Amino acid sequence: MSHRPPSVGERREPSSGDGDPFGLAALQAAEPAPPASGGSRAESAYRRRFRRPRIALFTALGVAAAMIAYVVLAAVAPLPAAADAAPASTVIRPAAVQPAFPSWGSSAVGLVGRNGLLVENGSMQSAPIASMTKTITALVLLDKHPIPKGSEGPTITFTDADVDILHQVWAEDGSWAPVQAGEQLTEKQAITAMLLPSANNYAISLAIWGFGSVDAFLGYANSWLSSHGLTGTHVTDPSGLDPGSVSSPSDLVGIGKLVIADPVLAGIVDTPTADLPGAGTVKNSNQLLGHDGIDGIKTGWTDQAGHCLLFAASVTVHGHPLELVGVVTGAPDYTNLWSDVPVLLKSVEDGFHEVTVGASKTSYGTYRSVWGDTATLRSERAGGIFVFSDAPIRITVRSSSVRVARPGDDVGTVSFSGAGQSFSSTLTVSRAVEDPGLGWRLTHPQLLFL
Numbered sequence: 208m209s210h211r212p213p214s215v216g217e218r219r220e221p222s223s224g225d226g227d228p229f230g231l232a233a234l235q236a237a238e239p240a241p242p243a244s245g246g247s248r249a250e251s252a253y254r255r256r257f258r259r260p261r262i263a264l265f266t267a268l269g270v271a272a273a274m275i276a277y278v279v280l281a282a283v284a285p286l287p288a289a290a291d292a293a294p295a296s297t298v299i300r301p302a303a304v305q306p307a308f309p310s311w312g313s314s315a316v317g318l319v320g321r322n323g324l325l326v327e328n329g330s331m332q333s334a335p336i337a338s339m340t341k342t343i344t345a346l347v348l349l350d351k352h353p354i355p356k357g358s359e360g361p362t363i364t365f366t367d368a369d370v371d372i373l374h375q376v377w378a379e380d381g382s383w384a385p386v387q388a389g390e391q392l393t394e395k396q397a398i399t400a401m402l403l404p405s406a407n408n409y410a411i412s413l414a415i416w417g418f419g420s421v422d423a424f425l426g427y428a429n430s431w432l433s434s435h436g437l438t439g440t441h442v443t444d445p446s447g448l449d450p451g452s453v454s455s456p457s458d459l460v461g462i463g464k465l466v467i468a469d470p471v472l473a474g475i476v477d478t479p480t481a482d483l484p485g486a487g488t489v490k491n492s493n494q495l496l497g498h499d500g501i502d503g504i505k506t507g508w509t510d511q512a513g514h515c516l517l518f519a520a521s522v523t524v525h526g527h528p529l530e531l532v533g534v535v536t537g538a539p540d541y542t543n544l545w546s547d548v549p550v551l552l553k554s555v556e557d558g559f560h561e562v563t564v565g566a567s568k569t570s571y572g573t574y575r576s577v578w579g580d581t582a583t584l585r586s587e588r589a590g591g592i593f594v595f596s597d598a599p600i601r602i603t604v605r606s607s608s609v610r611v612a613r614p615g616d617d618v619g620t621v622s623f624s625g626a627g628q629s630f631s632s633t634l635t636v637s638r639a640v641e642d643p644g645l646g647w648r649l650t651h652p653q654l655l656f657l
Contacts, residue, residue, distance in 0.1 A: 304558025312537025360394030
């Protein structure tokens with residue numbers, strides 16, 4: 208079929224097949240033609256009449272697009288982080304020990320490896336220390352004349368002068384051990400003869416042998432005490448019979464630690480009896496030796512000092528091996544000393560605690576989300592801190608900001624420290640902190656976008 212072009216002045220009707228699928232040409236043809244004349248007022252009214260439907264259409268499309276954009280943005284917007292209510296740090300304080308101190312004199316107990324005292328009672332001022340002075344004599348002698356490992360030291364030959372010293376000690380009613388002119392003992396044997404039976408004569412003889420004279424010994428000893436920070440201690444004789452030889456309970460505990468730290472002296476003070484050439488069999492004056500873990504150190508008695516005991520004890524508490532060093536002074540008699548020291552020692556042992564830290568049921572803070580979810584911070588593993596009495600254990604919590612979290616997720620750490628020990632554990636949440644969902648997001652724009 209052929210098509211002819213329209214004649215001049217002829218109007219052709221558009222068809223759907225002529226590139227006008229929406230029929231706009233027909234619509235335009237159906238519209239009344241604007242008035243050829245009549246002024247601008249009629250023309251403006253005509254334009255307003257046909258502009259309003261288009262404005263409404265575009266407005267509706269804009270609103271729909273904005274709503275779609277809001278829904279998309281709300282769905283992907285980052286959530287506000289859950290508030291971290293965990294404390295920065297806090298402290299655990301176990302129950303305080305109640306030591307069973309004797310009703311008499313002064314007492315103090317310390318722990319090897321730890322500075323200071325664990326417990327103390329009574330006067331801490333310097334006072335006469337009787338034969339506990341001999342531990343200082345032994346320490347100073349070994350400082351001047353150390354005994355090599357595997358040896359017992361040089362041989363000392365005793366003379367008539369040493370026999371005269373024995374007679375002098377008899378006259379003073381001091382403690383003694385036999386000595387003979389020509390007797391030969393190693394340095395270790397001579398120290399044993401001084402410490403076990405608390406022989407004043409051997410203390411004096413060793414001071415003269417080691418330093419040339421008692422005065423030279425005293426000068427060296429007091430300088431040695433000062434250099435070790437034992438400022439509450441001063442000696443005026445090698446044996447302790449002179450009440451001018453004084454010390455404080457704190458210093459005596461420190462002296463006891465030095466004795467235990469010396470392998471020669473630690474072995475001697477833990478010896479019940481010894482057979483020595485010339486001196487014969489000597490017996491340790493410490494009747495508590497071998498009981499309740501006690502493995503030393505030295506007894507003492509004078510009218511001014513009362514009955515005294517510087518002691519050490521190797522004990523195991525909650526699986527922890529401990530070396531305790533203590534001193535009691537001013538006991539009315541040895542009976543009280545032998546009965547009261549074990550009670551004091553046991554009460555100190557009972558003051559040690561194995562404190563469980565990081566228990567799973569313990570809360571270390573709480574996450575609170577703005578949409579209402581809460582989750583407690585929990586430690587993933589437990590440990591122990593071994594402390595004495597009410598020594599503090601510091602807790603430090605470091606947690607991350609979270610938006611969502613599940614049990615098992617690492618959200619921080621909790622650390623415990625006390626008594627020179629530390630323990631750390633990962634923190635997680637007790638329950639899930641979950642996304643609140645699209646509904647909450649759509650209704651809380653101020654929390655998502657501000």
